[in-house]
Amino acid sequence: MSLKNPKLLLAIPAIALIFVFMILPITNMVEMSFRTPGTSAPFGDDYTAQHYDRILSDGHYWSVLIRSLLTAGLVTVLCLIVSYPIAWHMSKARGMKAVFLYACIASPLMTGVLVRNFGWMIAAALNGPLNQTLLGLGIIEMPLRLLFTQGLVILALVHVFVPFMVLPINNALRNISPTLIEASSSMGATRREVFRDIILPLSFPGIYPGMILVYVLAVAAYVTPALLGGAMVSYMPTLIIGELTGTFQWPFGSALAIVLSVSTILVVALFTALTSRLMERSKA
């Protein structure tokens, strides 16, 4: 093969990094999931499909898988509801105000997930700010136990992923030409019609990647359920890490990870198929 441009050679270290330390290891994991369980080592020498059999025939694993997929779906939808108004407001801002708003999105984004989850631990304490607010508003009469509940896990996950959704939607909204909106309102469209028929479809190129990214990351999120979920409720990632570090069942842990990945891809494919019409409308 002759190289048209020697500059292409500069890509070799980066390609090697991603190939050797990511693509090869993940391929390796697929192989690992078909290994027999080991007795003295984390895996055996022979191949078997028994781990997949075990996962798919056990109701416990099904329920954990479905809980993980549904929780991530709920987190994604809540993220969209929280992010859209923020992105809308941000896309209108200019100058120093815009800088300030970007800083408000970027600071949590650049703070570690563990640190942000810890913030919610403080908020959720028995006489912490969340309970005090609910008591003050008269919504509850007694402080609630919020720590180690699924609700807090969902709240903290939404907080983790909101910036990932705000940024692409904000960029899509900024690309909508104001003349288009002026034209349609001058032709008699109400604000609601303008939003439904113009702004919403045209922001879809930001909503779609935002939702996919948040869903994929939320399904596999480990720290948040491990720290805030407590021992009562398990999700797939906590189960997988438990198999790998606690009981050292590498083949079984790999099979769990692959079941989770395949299910995630199926959900994303289904979502893409269901929204393909919206995407086409946004291009028209």
Added chain:
Amino acid sequence: MSEMTNTFGHQKTMNIGFGVLIVLLYVFLMAPLVMIVGASFTESLMIEFPPQGLSFRWYFEFFNRQDLVDGLLMSLRIGAVTAIVTMSVAMMAAMAGQVIAGRLSGWFQLGMTLPLLVPELLTAVGLLFFLYKIEMAKTVLGLQMGHILMSFPYAYVSIAAAMRQVPHSLEEASQSLGANGWQTFRLVILPLVMPGLAMGGIFAFINSFDLYTISLLLKPLGGNTLPLALFDFLTYEFKPTAAAAATLSILLSIAGVALVQRLVGLQRAF
């Protein structure tokens, strides 16, 4: 006439309602950070917000805790190496990316950002087995490679964006004036992409500093990064020392945000 004032009134209530909603959403975004910073200054033995009194005792306590300080030092060291390596590798990849044309270019971009798009958990699990296979399991070098991989896309995206801003004609002009490839790079391209390159390094450093899952699976024997040490501390002790440690981490990210704003502007960076 009365109908008109009515719709105006309606409009106004809607705008006020939207304003309140926006304020509440920003409170939601900032609340955990504010509570951590607040709780770190408490005088009491409990992690609580609002804090009781005002003191720096938990910061002294943090710097007296060998396990947490060791974690901090390890995170800083791994982050610094990650930033330097990802900046160099990403700079080269971005230069190669410029000469890739057409459909292949999109695939190249996708490939370079792959570690960002595939969940960290999968990469971490794969790497755990792989490092075991090549006998690098539980070593600092193995963990370092994991951090470089996970932080590479951040450096690449920043640097590639900066490279796209460099007009091709400058490079041609430099070459027609007799500069060789290295001189063109050092005297023409590098100064122009410097802000983007620095931003890539900052993003890579901060991302490495924050990584958790990959560090948990790849951590070397007896070594902890700050997030790992903090998780253990929260599980077993839960004292305001944790808030002091977390505040230092928040300060780092705010410094990062301020630097990025100065270098290229937040609006262009995100």
